[in-house]
Amino acid sequence: MHYAHFGWIGFNRSSDWGTYAALASPYELARNIGLIIWRLLDFGRVTLWLLVLVLLWHMRKRVPVGIKELLILLLVPLLTLGSILVWFTNPIAHRYWLVVYVFLGFLSARLLLEVKSTALRWSVLALMVVSLVSGHFWIYPQRIAKGWDATMAHLPYYQLRKDMLLYLDQQQIPWQAVGTDFPNVAPPSKTDLSSEARMLAPKDLATQSYILYSNVFNGFTDQELDALASNWTVEKELRKGQVYMRLYKRK
Incomplete structure (x- = not known):
């Protein structure tokens, strides 16, 4: 069936x-x-x-x-x-x-x-x-994928995500202008039990001016991480526990 x-x-x-x-x-x-x-x-x-x-x-x-x-x-x-x-x-x-x-x-x-x-x-x-x-x-090095959802080490991520989204609003940066990766590409209406339907865009380092990255993401390739380190600057960084979230801006 x-x-x-x-x-x-x-x-x-x-x-x-x-x-x-x-x-x-x-x-x-x-x-x-x-x-x-x-x-x-x-x-x-x-x-x-x-x-x-x-x-x-x-x-x-x-x-x-x-x-x-x-x-x-x-x-x-x-x-x-x-x-x-x-x-x-x-x-x-x-x-x-x-x-x-x-x-x-x-x-x-x-x-x-x-x-x-x-x-x-x-x-x-x-x-x-x-x-x-x-x-x-x-916690493994940045380029080694880690099963964050299988450990309580990921718990600070949720508050960091909310704080970073608030920062985007304060700086009047449109969410769709910011590229990111799973699990951060869904709107809060589907993940946070809120009515917020806006969502961030899937990452595209070739066209976007802002990239939101966290060490709980496993979808960034080594080449993309190298590009962020050399061609982008950290606009905003938030840390809590062993989790960090960085908003990159193209140089």
Whole structure:
């Protein structure tokens, strides 16, 4: 019924993301494997995986039934998603693995109950909590795409966006004269529960006089970032937490 109505299953080649539905080359296949491993370890979860591997190896001769069941619940979505996503050029986002993260947490907690030493159990638990909390402060260099929506580090973005839009109005800069990128191209009426229907324009560094950039954007190419650094000046910069937003003006 879905195919009869929409004409596609799984992905829509005519959508904005249709280009990511192509089959991966051997290089892209290897890259996808690396990305999957990165996503699974990212934002402090590396400690949980190490705990699971160490404790499973320690009790390899006698694994309780409950732990086996949780391990199966973890591996089924992990292997299923991995075996599908790895063959395509689609971006492999953190959110695709939410089910895996949930069962990883359950399995880690269940394995901790098998640690006989109370002091060791609480020490390992504290290490896990610290590692996961630290994950919200893992910021990569500008040219490395980061899954901002998978960490609380992105929270300051929303107020910075409002403040920058207010600055544009104060300076009488038309919103349509400012180029920007996802997720900043939608009008506030669709993102902020407001009646404001104005919206910024999709970026075009060749024609626009103003560009609004934030480090939460992953859609700027390395060449565009180089151009902003050399051919544009920072008209206004706002910072809060680990997020910044810059309004560039052509020199």
